[in-house]
Amino acid sequence: MLNNQVPVTVLTGFLGSGKTTLLNRILTENHGKRIAVIENEFGEIGVDNDLVIGAEEEIFEMNNGCICCTVRGDLIRILGNLMKRRDKFDYIMVETTGLADPGPVAQTFFMDTEMKEKLQLDSVTTLVDAKHIWQHIDDSDEAREQIAFADVILLNKIDLVTEGELDQLEARIRSMNSAAKVYRTKDAVVEMDKILNVGGFDLDRAMEVDPQFMEPEYPFEWGGVYNLSVGTHELVLQEGPDPTMKVALVPVSASTDAALSAAVEPVVMVFSDDEHELSVGGTLQPSGQLIALNLTADELRFDVQIGRSGAYALFTEHHPDEFQAQLFGSGALVKPVVEREFKPDHEHDDEVTSVGITTPGDLDPNRLDAWISGLLMTKGVDIFRMKGILSIKGQSNRFVFQGVHMLFDGRPDRPWGIEPRYNSLIFIGRNLDRTELTEGFEACLA
């Protein structure tokens, strides 16, 4: 926490997701933390209800139409009154209505100069009803936006669904917001430390949760390099979750991680080509073509024809383990010398997605400023959250920032010291263009 600012947690979640259960727990359990709770106008527990008069949002066109901000006037007033009793609490939790867009609530903390000085948006925590969210996630912008705005997501009511359904839901949520920390809860039971004083955006912690979250997505889940001798090998699979699997086999320069990495981008291009179907018993060659293995027969065996001994990389649409895929040569199992898992494409074509960019090097501050300004002016409405750590040329400290729509708050953080300097940022929003964002950002490198 910087400058003795009070951390604020904004609590969102669709109607019936468990917000009131969580608030009851916060207000009644002896957790040793002093938390002031501001409830929405529909809340059942009357703490500051009497302070809420109107809940209409205030819209400001700030400059020649370049920034149009929505804030909550009622919230500013309630927080102002609450801060007169500053010595009575250490945290503030703001509950929003179940149907509310959390944007205007979150923006409020980036808008008013006094609030920026005294309060810090610590996190947006979103409760998700693990059983019933499926009824809303496809049809409700609010449900998707609550997930997209979240720094912390509580998958609640896990006792009502199977482990498999939870995994499926979590994958869907991560495709929309890969930076959020996700916890599975029953009756909204969660340690207070998981939702309080989260610190806005902690990239290191986000990467602990999902080390691949900053990686780009690939059309394949796995790649491995094999040392193969001249002759015919055999790829044997078992029945798996799909009737086909796309693969590409390409020669590489060596059996090393570096050689595998060098093959990745060319193979991405191969995976964008037309596929050639290969029936069981057919022959796979290191042709650099995209091959769709037909996996509908009883005996799933394919020949692999190698004309010259050397290192070959096999890239597969799904992880080989899903099909218990194995390669044999002269009757013996051939294992990959190096292998790597890749973050797959989104399984759903949600319009709400997240784009992470990570790159070493220093940024030119003027170019960065011009790029971000232009981006927010043209796409700010669609960029729900923006967070990151930047390495600015000539500055010895890390620069950390987080933003909501067109508003942001950034400040120098701890010194880089001997740590390698890098940039990591994430955009979460609607209709984001990964290539355009990545190229735009990389053009800001000094």
Add this chain to the structure above:
Amino acid sequence: MNFLNSQKESDPRQLGQVKSWVSQAFDLSEDVAVMITQLQCTEEGCPPIETVIAIMETPGKPRQYKIHKPLAEVKQTDIVSLTTG
């Protein structure tokens, strides 16, 4: 817009003073929220920095005023002139 200097330091006393001038000049009751924001804009025609004052007396209908100066330079006369302008 200045991304790298978004956290403009402002003097809390000056901020409180300007809010108090606004309440006084517009004869606002204590529970009316007044929001103050300093903005930088590089668009043509915009001043380099301005102070935006919003009075949120009626929910959903804020009164908004702009003073083309940084917050630190705002004087009571600037606020009073808003009521007559």
